[in-house]
Amino acid sequence: MLFNSLNFAIFLPIVFILYWFVAKNNVKFQNVLLLIASYFFYACWDWRFMFLLMFSTLLDYVTGLKMQNAENQKGKRFWFWLSIITNLGFLAVFKYYNFFAESFTKVVSQIGWEISPMLINVILPVGISFYTFHGLSYVIDIYNNKIKAEKNIIDYAVFVSFFPLLVAGPIERATHLLPQIKKERKFDYTKSVDGLRQILWGLFKKIVIADSCAEYVNLTFNSSIEVSGIDLLIGAFFFSFQIYGDFSGYSDIALGTARLFGIDLLRNFAFPYFSRDIAEFWRRWHISLSSWFKDYLYIPLGGSKGGNWMRIRNTFIIFIVSGFWHGANWTFIAWGILNALFIMPSILFKSNRNNIEIVAKGKYLPSLKDFIQISITFTLVTFLWIFFRAENITHAFNYIYNIFSISFFTIPTILSKRLALLITFLMFIEWVGRDEQYAIAKIGLQWNKIMRWSFYLAIAYTVMLHFGSKEEFIYFQF
Template sequence: MLFNSVSFAVFLPIVFVLYWFFTNRNLKLQNGLLLVSSYFFYACWDWRFMFLLLFSTLLDYFTGLKMQDSQNQKHRKIWFWLSIIINLGFLGVFKYYNFFAESFAESVSHFGWQVSPLMLSVILPVGISFYTFHGLSYVIDIYKNRIKAERNFVDYAVFVSFFPLLVAGPIERATHLLPHIKKQRTFDYAKAADGLRQILWGLFKKIVIADNCAEYANYIFNNSADMNGSTLVLGALFFTFQIYGDFSGYSDIALGTARLFGIELLRNFAFPYFSRDIAEFWRRWHISLSSWFKDYLYIPLGGSKGGNWMRIRNTFIIFLVSGFWHGANWTFIVWGLLHALFILPSIIMKTNRNNLEIVAHGRIFPTLKEFLQIFITFSLAVFAWIFFRAENIEHAISYINGIFSPSIFSYPKFEGMENAWTKLVLILLFLLIEWQGRENQYALEGMKRISSKSARWFSYIIILLIIYFYGNFGETVEFIYFQF
């Protein structure tokens, strides 16, 4: 079930009405309804994988209880590693087995050995990386004595499978989400209205920006050998806004939907394309994943305590693992490596914590220096996105070679270029709205402070009309991060 589908537009109001009007504010009934709704939501993808989700949930639930109740450190460690190995084992089989098998066969072929590995014809369970990381953080936090094990199975199962975040995050922590799930919730009109506002902005990002950009990005990347340099630059830009509109749009809808049920999720995006350096970019892009790797990998590896060498080593490990997390393809690993190289100067010079506040805070315009910093950081991100989008390394290199050719100075030309100008205007409008709202949690949040009700509703109607007239409704397009 897609957030931008008719089925979700029917599903959400039904669950909302049942949740607030038929549970009599009973917390157990509310959480029970959320659990049933979440499993139904997931079963709409493929009901068979619902049992994998249930197994993962039961595994970590009982592992947590065993570790909590055990007085023997050795036993605690056994249960801990059992959960880690099984969770990563499932993730490895479904997501990475074919990649490793193909890479091994290709490697030994250089020595004259021909190997035909057994390949698995399995569908990647949607959201497996996300709910696996939910469970891993829960188990690790119990093992490190940061939290107590949750004894109410329904509450824990809702933490793992809450439908707004189930298939593409944000990646939640038990320390943050479980207290919301266990707390008595009453309907808050202001919070619900704010949720709807964020859902509206998320739909704009997905349907107007991401899906329109996808049409042109796919065409240009799929036919890159026939395109001139300037068209290839345009294709990279279209993908840059596609993936941001798509993923941050999903996160906005997820956060807004959760708020309808009185639950606050972790923020996942904070206007990353306005960053002044790559370190700031990663504090603002996919925040829940970046912070997860920081807390559960970077800091355990030693963090920044061992001097420059350790900081550099740990940074490269984090970015390589992050790239690999995104998919079983060398292009993702190169994408992660590029970002590690981009961030390296700030690590060495210890300037990676220079830009903590949003750019031009309290001002309308950035300074010339800030503008140039944003432009350089954005350009580096666009360059790295080429590897993220390319089919393979050879495709990415060919694409980049095409950009850095004399044809980059020619006029962009491809089928549909005339209509593309309209989409570029929409992207510009989108950037202006994001810039205006950059000091808020999301771009439209400031609208709630407009005193005139008619002015607010006029703005909402304009956005809805833009979605209606300029949204890509040709086919319901899945969110990019469902494949991760």
Template sequence: MLFNSLSFAVFLPIVFFLYWSVAHKELKYQNILLLLSSYFFYACWDWRFLFLLIFSTLLDYFSGIKIAESKNNTTKKFWFWLSIGINLGFLAVFKYYNFFIDSTALALSKLGFVINPWTLNVILPVGISFYTFHGLSYVIDIYKERIKAEKNFIDYSVFVSFFPLLVAGPIERATHLLPQIQRKRIFDYAKLVNGLKQILWGLFKKIVIADQCAKYANEIFNNSGDYSGGSLFLGALFFTFQIYGDFSGYSDIALGTARLFGIELLKNFSFPYFSRNIAEFWRRWHISLSSWFRDYLYIPLGGSKGGIWSKVRNTFIIFLVSGFWHGANWTFIVWGFLHALYIMPSIIFNTNRKSLDTVAKGKLIPSFKELLEMLLTFNLTVIAWIFFRAKDIESALSYISKIFSKSFFTISGLVDKGGVLICIVFIFAFMFIEWLGREKEFAIAGLDTSWKKSYRYVMYYSLVLIILWFSAGGEQQFIYFQF
């Protein structure tokens, strides 16, 4: 069930109505309804993988209790590593088994050994990377005695499988989400309105920006040999806005949907394409994953403590792991490696904590220096996204080499020039609105606060009509479902 589907447009109002009209009197009824709704939501993808989700939930629930109740360190470590091992084992089998087998076979073939590896012909369970990380952080926090084990299985299950965040995040922490699940929610009209506005903006990002950019990005990347360097750079730009509109659009819909039920999820995006350096970009892009790797990998490795080479090593580790988390392909690892290289100057010269505030805060126009910094950072991310999108490293290198050729200054091979122009116009309009709302929680959160009621409704209805117009081509999958 997609957020941008007719089925979800039916599902959400039904759950909302039952939640606030039938289950609102008792906290346990609210949570039971959320859990059943979440399982139904997940089963709509593939009911067979629902059993994997439930097993993972049971594993971490009982492991957490056993760790907390352990009388000695040996037993505590046993349950800790049992949970970690099985969770990562499932992730390795479903997501990385074929990659390791194929890579090993290729390496052996270079040495003269020819083998026919046995690979798995299974689909990747949607959301496995996200709910696995939910469980891992929960178990680690109990092991480190940061939190207590949750005894209420329903509450814990809702934490793992709450349907707005289940398949593509944000990656929640028990310290943030569980207290909200354990607290009775009271209907709040202001939260309802705010949630609907964020859902609307998320749908605009997905359907109007991401899906339209995808048409041209896919065409150009899949037939890169037919296009000039300028057209290839345009294709990279389309993918840059596709992946941002797609993933941040999903996150906006998830946060807005959760707010309808009185729950606040972690913010996952904060206008990353207005970043002035790569360190700032990673404080604003996929925030829940970046902070997860910081807290559960970077800091345990030593973080910024120790000498410069320790910081460099730890930085490369988290970026390479982050790349590998995104997919079982060397292109993702190179993407992570590139970002590690990009961020090295700020790590070495200890400037990675610069630019913590919003760019041009309180101003309409940035300074010339800020503009140059944003353009440089943006173009560096565009180059890295080419590896993220390409089918293999060779294709990415060929794509980039053609961009940096004489044909960079020519645009050729584009068939639907009118559609491309319309898409570019919408991208500019989208980024202008994002710029105006960059100090808010999401772009249109505060744009209408001083407007007349009639103006507000014109804006909302205009967005709805544009979304409906562009959704006529049918619903499209979200990119991060494959991760």
């Protein structure tokens, strides 16, 4: 079930009404309802993978209790590693087995050995990387004595499978979400209206921006040999806005939907395209994943305490693992390595914390220095996105090579004035609202009712005009 579908437009109000008007303030009943709704939501994708979600949930629930009740450290360690190995084993089989098998075959063929690996022909279970990371953080936190194991299996199952975040995040922590699931929740009109505003903006970014960009992105990346250099460059920039509109749009819809049920999810985006360097970009893009790798990989590896060598090694490890998390393709690994290389100067010179505050805070326009830094960072990020979007490494290098061909100095053919205006509107609104949790959180609240509703209706009308393609969200494949 897609957020940008008619089915979800029917599903959400039904769950909302049952949640607040039937379950009312009975938190146990509300949680049972959320769990049923979440499993139904997931089953709409492919009911055959429900067993995997349920098994992963039950495994971590049981191992959490076993670790907490273990009589000694050895027993605790046993249950910990049982959960870690099993979870990562499922992820490896469904997501990475074919990649490793095919890569091994290519390597041994170079020395004259010809083998025919047995590949598995199965689709990737949607959301497996996200709900696996939910469970891993829970188990790791129990092992490190940061939290107590949850005894109520319904509450824990809702934490893992809460439908707004189930298939594409944000990646939640038990310390943040479980207390909200367990406590009594009462309907808050202001919070619900705020959630609807965020949903509206998320739909605009997904349906109007991302799906419109997708048409031109597919054209340039699928026909990169025939397309001119200038069009390839424009296609790369369009992909930057496609993936931002697609993924941050999903996150906005997820956070807004959760707020309708009285639950606050972790923020996942903080206007990353206004970043002044790569380090700032990664503090603002896919925040829940970046912080997950920081807390559960970078810091346990020693963080930056061991001098330059430690910082270099750990930075490359987390970016390579982050790239591999995104998919079983060498393009993602290359994307991770390049990100590590681009961020390395700020790591070595310890300037990665220079840009903490919001750019041009309290000002209408950025300074010339800020504008140049934002432009350079956005261009570098766009270059990196080429590897993210390309089918393979050869495709990525050919795409970049063809940008700098003589055809670069021709008149572009894919530039859309309508889409350029829509992107300009997006970035203008995001700039104006960059101090808030999402762009239109406060825009219009001080206007009179007619102006405010005209603004919201104009956005809704634009969404309806572009509604129909129902493109899947890019991050569903991860």
